[in-house]
Amino acid sequence: MKELKCWFDIPQNHDFSIYNIPFGVFYTNNQKSTARAGAALGDFVIDLNSLFKLGYLSHIEDLKGEVFEKNKLNDLLSLGNKVCNNVRYAVQELFSNPNSKLKKHPEHLETILIQISLVKMLLPIQVKDYVDFYSSLDHAINLGKMFRDEKNPLLPNWKHIPIGYHGRSSSIIVGGTNFKRPKGQLCAVDSTQPTFGLTKQLDFELEMAFITCKNTALGEVISPDECSDAIFGFALFNDWSARDIQRWEYVPLGPFLGKSFASSLSPWLVSLEALTPFALPSQDKDVSELEYLKCKKNGLFDIHLEIYIQSDKMQEPFLISRSNYKYMYWNLFQQLAHMTSNGSPISVGDVYASGTISGPYPESYGSMLELAWKGNKPITLPDGSRRSFIEDGDTVIFKGFAINEHVRIGFGELSVKVLPS
Amino acid sequence: MKELKCWFDIPQNHDFSIYNIPFGVFYTNNQKSTARAGAALGDFVIDLNSLFKLGYLSHIEDLKGEVFEKNKLNDLLSLGNKVCNNVRYAVQELFSNPNSKLKKHPEHLETILIQISLVKMLLPIQVKDYVDFYSSLDHAINLGKMFRDEKNPLLPNWKHIPIGYHGRSSSIIVGGTNFKRPKGQLCAVDSTQPTFGLTKQLDFELEMAFITCKNTALGEVISPDECSDAIFGFALFNDWSARDIQRWEYVPLGPFLGKSFASSLSPWLVSLEALTPFALPSQDKDVSELEYLKCKKNGLFDIHLEIYIQSDKMQEPFLISRSNYKYMYWNLFQQLAHMTSNGSPISVGDVYASGTISGPYPESYGSMLELAWKGNKPITLPDGSRRSFIEDGDTVIFKGFAINEHVRIGFGELSVKVLPS
Structure with missing residues (x-):
């Protein structure tokens, strides 16, 4: 396994290490109506919808941006594991490569990174059976x-x-x-x-x-x-x-x-x-x-x-x-x-x-x-x-x-x- | 119970009498992509979507026309029994009153009535639990x-x-x-x-x-x-x-x-x-x-x-x-x-x-x-x-x-x- 290190500080033994990148659906108190897809990294939630809109995921084949706007992950998951894993790899690259596109645009971080203590989480999927x-x-x-x-x-x-x-x-x-x-x-x-x-x-x-x-x-x-x-x-x-x-x-x-x-x-x-x-x-x-x-x-x-x-x-x-x-x-x-x-x-x-x-x-x-x-x-x-x-x-x-x-x-x-x- | 008689011929002892008016979702072979809500009456399906678009249901409070365009009845049902029953009453009136608005517009029947033998039925609802x-x-x-x-x-x-x-x-x-x-x-x-x-x-x-x-x-x-x-x-x-x-x-x-x-x-x-x-x-x-x-x-x-x-x-x-x-x-x-x-x-x-x-x-x-x-x-x-x-x-x-x-x-x-x- 390739060694990865996030370029912002993640406490040791954190559940949400750079190797993990789990997906969920969150909202913030001041934007309750716009629940959207996020990924957890250390003590932050990555707003995947913003990440997409700022163009950081545009290289991923078969990915459609609207899947991150939903209040459930079903549409994202329905793209299949290849696409979902490519989103995960992209996030890992953006936050571990010290020369990544994102690292060069610190002004974007304000939109993309939200303290996890400030978000509320929703049920991540519309449960079928x-x-x-x-x-x-x-x-x-x-x-x-x-x-x-x-x-x-x-x-x-x-x-x-x-x-x-x-x-x-x-x-x-x-x-x-x-x-x-x-x-x-x-x-x-x-x-x-x-x-x-x-x-x-x-x-x-x-x-x-x-x-x-x-x-x-x-x-x-x-x-x-x-x-x-x-x-x-x-x-x-x-x-x-x-x-x-x-x-x-x-x-x-x-x-x-x-x-x-x-x-x-x-x-x-x-x-x-x-x-x-x-x-x-x-x-x-x-x-x-x-x-x-x-x-x-x-x-x-x-x-x-x-x-x-x-x-x-x-x-x-x-x-x-x-x-x-x-x-x-x-x-x-x-x-x-x-x-x-x-x-x-x-x-x-x-x-x-x-x-x-x-x-x-x-x-x-x-x-x-x-x-x-x-x-x-x-x-x-x-x-x-x-x-x-x-x-x-x-x-x-x-x-x-x-x-x-x-x-x-x-x-x-x-x-x-x-x-x- | 008020006696009703449909002004077109329905064979005696038909399941789909004027008193019934059950709802379903149908499509026709030449319009497979547009499954829509229908009601059964005798040997015909009433295209509820067309009926709404032609203005015959516009008096029903809280009814939204888009519920008839869906390939499932969930949105119609979610309006509640009062609205659904009002749709049923409206259909009964249109097809039993010899002076109904519809009776005066026989040119509309071609759009509204489809022979039941010509339609295919879909599962009428998106099943939850x-x-x-x-x-x-x-x-x-x-x-x-x-x-x-x-x-x-x-x-x-x-x-x-x-x-x-x-x-x-x-x-x-x-x-x-x-x-x-x-x-x-x-x-x-x-x-x-x-x-x-x-x-x-x-x-x-x-x-x-x-x-x-x-x-x-x-x-x-x-x-x-x-x-x-x-x-x-x-x-x-x-x-x-x-x-x-x-x-x-x-x-x-x-x-x-x-x-x-x-x-x-x-x-x-x-x-x-x-x-x-x-x-x-x-x-x-x-x-x-x-x-x-x-x-x-x-x-x-x-x-x-x-x-x-x-x-x-x-x-x-x-x-x-x-x-x-x-x-x-x-x-x-x-x-x-x-x-x-x-x-x-x-x-x-x-x-x-x-x-x-x-x-x-x-x-x-x-x-x-x-x-x-x-x-x-x-x-x-x-x-x-x-x-x-x-x-x-x-x-x-x-x-x-x-x-x-x-x-x-x-x-x-x-x-x-x-x-x-």
């Missing part, structure tokens, strides 16, 4: 142990098929958007007479989501090794879950209102290309994969994931878990290939979430359900309070980053506070 | 008897909660769009080693779908009696299902690829208002409803539903079942209220399907699974062949209509042929 997978082996085993059979926790299909379900796209919200504790039907385990009220078992699920950049037709199938062309990149994802609502409603057709009240996506989309140095092969499996799921490409990524909680009484967030995308059993290419294997079309702006990413150790679990083991091992927070589930006033923060001695590619944070109803 | 409910008691009991417990077929939650799940919006296709038999993971009942191949158990599900015409915000809740403002109307819906794919994949998160290869929506949307004369109260229930699901409005409709099959060798379709929307246990207002009860937003263009509508008699069941009772009672077709599931070359046709001595409100037909892979 949203799918949530269930692809972490440790998570599936943990839930099986809790709710099915301690000795035989996995269902027979789990190691053969990337289990998933369709979720609600309308309640996908961008990080920073808080929501009120939801209501739903609740029924005690030993009863069959439900009541309607506030969930008492609000939980998070630590996930990553990939976003597609391709439309396919009904009947079109994509193999795992072709999938990288159809995926733009990743964001952090919190699949908020009301365990008590979910438990009563989910038989036999799966999760519905126990999930659909809110799902949070982080504002910056990190490209697959930026994450390539951190790609890993799948782990050895004791069950052979069906041919249509076999994947030659490395589809796991060494992305460190962290979960923090901060209650209203705490001064700072408290780390409660560390996991990693490398623990996934089914990788993103296998998930997407499976999704299309029956001819179902995909669209630009589909969101495919990984499912809760739990690691093999108790301190790497990805949900309160697992971390507090069904309420049997509550977590004690620095303010002295204990948690089996999430309480009103709690802020849940996910962080994610890939790192080696040269490069850091981070996702920023996904931070959401639960408000009283 | 798609939900499939499971709200027919007889269907739930039949499936419970087949796969759970003959004596205790219903799960404990069924009579308390309108069970549903999110489905795939990208594979919703308009009636007349044929599709190829899908592939998927299949596993024999006595095995845990799946194979990948063509489904051997392709089935239809007789459903109706309602379409929303309102956007709500995260956290907004709608009561059952408020829901009629948020629903434009109904279409026929075929929730195609591959039973063998579904059986292996659906535990624990519900149907996924066994459904997502294709779901068919009929091209003409019939307004709730047109169906009002056929509204019925819910049947008496032996389980009391939770307060948030109680509904004063009549939310069932006396809509006759018919299923026909025509194989490649048959000259005409063969009737295999008659059902009715009045058999539903949960009505559309309760379904939508339930959907929003946790604060999940709805959008203009959401599709909410009823679930298979089976009646109480074997000849009123809504799927091959039930009609042929899990393959134990195959249906014999007029060409001598037998069916437990749908075969390549079969065309499945749904029809639906409400009728009394004065009025017929029909849906046309939803006809789809299954092609070999």
